[in-house]
Amino acid sequence: xxxxxxxxxxxxxxxxxxxxxxxxxxxxxxxxxxxxxxxxxxxxxxxxxxxxxxxxxxxxxxxxxxxxxxxxxxxxxxxxxxxxxxxxxxxxxxxxxxxxxxxxxxxxxxxxxxxxxxxxxxxxxxxxxxxxxxxxxxxxxxxxxxxxxxxxxxxxxxxxxxxxxxxxxxxxxxxxxxxxxxxxxxxxxxxxxxxxxxxxxxxxxxxxxxxxxxxxxxxxxxxxxxxxxxxxxxxxxxxxxxxxxxxxxxxxxxxxxxxxxxxxxxxxxxxxxxxxxxxxxxxxxxxxxxxxxxxxxxxxxxxxxxxxxxxxxxxxxxxxxxxxxxxxxxxxxxxxxxxxxxxxxxxxxxxxxxxxxxxxxxxxxxxxxxxxxxxxxxxxxxxxxxxxxxxxxxxxxxxxxxxxxxxxxxxxxxxxxxxxxxxxxxxxxxxxxxxxxxxxxxxxxxxxxxxxx
Amino acid sequence: xxxxxxxxxxxxxxxxxxxxxxxxxxxxxxxxxxxxxxxxxxxxxxxxxxxxxxxxxxxxxxxxxxxxxxxxxxxxxxxxxxxxxxxxxxxxxxxxxxxxxxxxxxxxxxxxxxxxxxxxxxxxxxxxxxxxxxxxxxxxxxxxxxxxxxxxxxxxxxxxxxxxxxxxxxxxxxxxxxxxxxxxxxxxxxxxxxxxxxxxxxxxxxxxxxxxxxxxxxxxxxxxxxxxxxxxxxxxxxxxxxxxxxxxxxxxxxxxxxxxxxxxxxxxxxxxxxxxxxxxxxxxxxxxxxxxxxxxxxxxxxxxxxxxxxxxxxxxxxxxxxxxxxxxxxxxxxxxxxxxxxxxxxxxxxxxxxxxxxxxxxxxxxxxxxxxxxxxxxxxxxxxxxxxxxxxxxxxxxxxxxxxxxxxxxxxxxxxxxxxxxxxxxxxxxxxxxxxxxxxxxxxxxxxxxxxx
Numbered sequence: 029x030x031x032x033x034x035x036x037x038x039x040x041x042x043x044x045x046x047x048x049x050x051x052x053x054x055x056x057x058x059x060x061x062x063x064x065x066x067x068x069x070x071x072x073x074x075x076x077x078x079x080x081x082x083x084x085x086x087x088x089x090x091x092x093x094x095x096x097x098x099x100x101x102x103x104x105x106x107x108x109x110x111x112x113x114x115x116x117x118x119x120x121x122x123x124x125x126x127x128x129x130x131x132x133x134x135x136x137x138x139x140x141x142x143x144x145x146x147x148x149x150x151x152x153x154x155x156x157x158x159x160x161x162x163x164x165x166x167x168x169x170x171x172x173x174x175x176x177x178x179x180x181x182x183x184x185x186x187x188x189x190x191x192x193x194x195x196x197x198x199x200x201x202x203x204x205x206x207x208x209x210x211x212x213x214x215x216x217x218x219x220x221x222x223x224x225x226x227x228x229x230x231x232x233x234x235x236x237x238x239x240x241x242x243x244x245x246x247x248x249x250x251x252x253x254x255x256x257x258x259x260x261x262x263x264x265x266x267x268x269x270x271x272x273x274x275x276x277x278x279x280x281x282x283x284x285x286x287x288x289x290x291x292x293x294x295x296x297x298x299x300x301x302x303x304x305x306x307x308x309x310x311x312x313x314x315x316x317x318x319x320x321x322x323x324x325x326x327x328x329x330x331x332x333x334x335x336x337x338x339x340x341x342x343x344x345x346x347x348x349x350x351x352x353x354x355x356x357x358x359x360x361x362x363x364x365x366x367x368x369x370x371x372x373x374x375x376x377x378x379x380x381x382x383x384x385x386x387x388x389x390x391x392x393x394x395x396x397x398x399x400x401x402x403x404x405x406x407x408x409x410x411x412x413x414x415x416x417x418x419x420x421x422x423x424x425x426x427x428x429x430x431x432x433x434x435x436x437x438x439x440x441x442x443x444x445x446x447x448x449x450x451x452x453x454x455x456x457x458x459x460x461x462x463x464x465x466x467x468x469x470x471x472x473x474x475x476x477x478x479x480x481x
Numbered sequence: 482x483x484x485x486x487x488x489x490x491x492x493x494x495x496x497x498x499x500x501x502x503x504x505x506x507x508x509x510x511x512x513x514x515x516x517x518x519x520x521x522x523x524x525x526x527x528x529x530x531x532x533x534x535x536x537x538x539x540x541x542x543x544x545x546x547x548x549x550x551x552x553x554x555x556x557x558x559x560x561x562x563x564x565x566x567x568x569x570x571x572x573x574x575x576x577x578x579x580x581x582x583x584x585x586x587x588x589x590x591x592x593x594x595x596x597x598x599x600x601x602x603x604x605x606x607x608x609x610x611x612x613x614x615x616x617x618x619x620x621x622x623x624x625x626x627x628x629x630x631x632x633x634x635x636x637x638x639x640x641x642x643x644x645x646x647x648x649x650x651x652x653x654x655x656x657x658x659x660x661x662x663x664x665x666x667x668x669x670x671x672x673x674x675x676x677x678x679x680x681x682x683x684x685x686x687x688x689x690x691x692x693x694x695x696x697x698x699x700x701x702x703x704x705x706x707x708x709x710x711x712x713x714x715x716x717x718x719x720x721x722x723x724x725x726x727x728x729x730x731x732x733x734x735x736x737x738x739x740x741x742x743x744x745x746x747x748x749x750x751x752x753x754x755x756x757x758x759x760x761x762x763x764x765x766x767x768x769x770x771x772x773x774x775x776x777x778x779x780x781x782x783x784x785x786x787x788x789x790x791x792x793x794x795x796x797x798x799x800x801x802x803x804x805x806x807x808x809x810x811x812x813x814x815x816x817x818x819x820x821x822x823x824x825x826x827x828x829x830x831x832x833x834x835x836x837x838x839x840x841x842x843x844x845x846x847x848x849x850x851x852x853x854x855x856x857x858x859x860x861x862x863x864x865x866x867x868x869x870x871x872x873x874x875x876x877x878x879x880x881x882x883x884x885x886x887x888x889x890x891x892x893x894x895x896x897x898x899x900x901x902x903x904x905x906x907x908x909x910x911x912x913x914x915x916x917x918x919x920x921x922x923x924x925x926x927x928x929x930x931x932x933x934x
Binding site: 097098099100101103127131132133134135178180182185219248249250251253254255258280281282283284285286287288290291294305306307309310311312315318319321322324325353354356357358359360363364365366367368369370374377381383384385386387388398400403404405435436438439440441442 | 550551552553554556580584585586587588631633635638672701702703704706707708711733734735736737738739740741743744747758759760762763764765768771772774775778806807809810811812813816817818819820821822823827830834836837838839840841851853856857858888889891892893894895
């Protein structure tokens, strides 16, 4: 079965003027505008179940201003916090979570300042399960309060030293107080995946009974795998009332944070915690950009109607500058190589149809695609495409000779696009009958049909 | 139920001399040696099924010298390739995969040179499903050949244009040829998760019948989720003979590569493809370090007995230098913040028992742990621990006053460990009865019992 969405319907792909980019000089940019069909259509995938759980219906709690402030480098002054809050609001995230106003005097006044901005997004703050913290939080003007308490044997023994009965009692007191102020309240356990399952379920059931709006599961140490997350959310879904939402907070120490978020949604979770670039304690949590890329492959329409995904690079740059880090080379979507294609068979197919090796449309994210044609891995189809851009009438056999020349030189050092152009032009000029008076410009003169290459 | 492995048995945790590190000046290093028990014991985790599938019995095919060469920045000369091959061999990876000798003349001679090194690891090369490539590969001296062919509708239409009957026939011819040379052979489909399931299974069954050693599943575009990977591997496991191994090659465009590898092992896959730092086409594949971290949380003994995980930083630095990239700030295990703790409740508990917020023992990976005590998020237990390192006899109430001072100053700018020390010393000196003649040195004089903090 072939999905109609996955076939080109706009005619030939057009190449814009070839030029080098600032990062690697051997790339040929391709016009993205001609590529508007959806990639990675789920209909073709083995075992895919679309619309399972909440894959097409979730909310983002953006925690850059809380979890992100726990990142080693983070020090956000008031102006920076406001800029980040506004950028996240503009992007369309459902909630932003702020550091507890009980953490410091500045934290409290910043929280109040952000509440006064009149953002579309809900403003939530994150506190310990203490009445002192709850009272301070409720006076800041927040829309919601996220309460957390450690339930693992580790945290009960080495952190707060409280038993499950005490935790439940403390949680109920805080929940009832916050609710009495007309403010939304979430209760989360901490280190849920190293907690006793019966303890967890009994606490969640107790807080659900007093009307908590949302319960949270936290993989505080980044140890969970997708199967565990799915199973715990699924069981929890059956224990609490249908109107109680489920939030997941997932650390990335062992590389499963995004997949765990996905599994949580499959099982019926409603809210995913993210931070920009994933910054947080240690190596952080679910990154906003990577999570959006993941969900885009499932339901592009839902993601694009709800979130301005083309803003992701700007938001990431804002946060990266604020905490003085570089966006990782391999960052989801915005890493500089996320849309760079190099191997011969990849380059050939991507020129014919980008959906062959891409499931994300770079233009949807405000990005561009590059095909590297100057490496030893290049194939003759990519070289042919370039010669056509240069208006050189070469046969396939002649292109193959030029390709061998490029590969041979690229064995010594990577060739730039100018190097490749010179090889092609020199070869063309040396052919009998080709006039030396013909004007050869540096840039290709017109678009070509890459589907023929 | 409390796992005995997760409780301290070596007495109090000892702090070594406090000093600042080169990255962030507000960190207090902690002695790792006293923390030898296993973290993240699976026995306590809800829904964890240890020893499922091959979680404790897998092989790594390290493809930095093949997939990694397709990374935008990669240009490996012969010496670099040999250095990387030796470093991976030293680390204990089961196989290394090299670029096809058919790609270029240098690729061929480099392949031969690496085969002659006499490494313990198997040397494999990766070729297209062509007899021409197979003949060249078999003359290089490799232990194994990895053959790949695109089976998705996308690749069949826009890349090679062949149908399933043709693909099967071509595969069988290549497999029988390579086997006749006494060389191990794998056949993999490409873009498996956008291929027709019946096509896939019929090809895999056909190549299994002619005795292929290993079949491969490839998520070439990074679209798969863990459930799909599990299900496809599980079904495949039942279709092919028990002696046929299953390899998975998983791209990371949407952040699920490590989790997908994990799911594949749960379902019975035997071999995982990795590259150092995950480098490869676009934003790459399963990273070696992150994958080892993931598997360490399941079976530390298996991982540590088989792989020299303390070498990971050295191997990553070698590759990062070769391709001129920075190790990402949030890289698994070796990112500079992977073992940095900041929030008050985290710092308090980690000082008492690192297993509270760590599932990886940094010393097993040749790394160190840091606790940040100079932020507005600091708690009084972390400050108390520092004052004890400085041999200042302060009461809890006095420590809390100092903590408020630190938090208040940290609202203006993050405090260094020297700043915190000065606040503590100034406060101590101002107390009645404290002699000004007492020698206060910059470094703590002896270890303290952090379990009391």
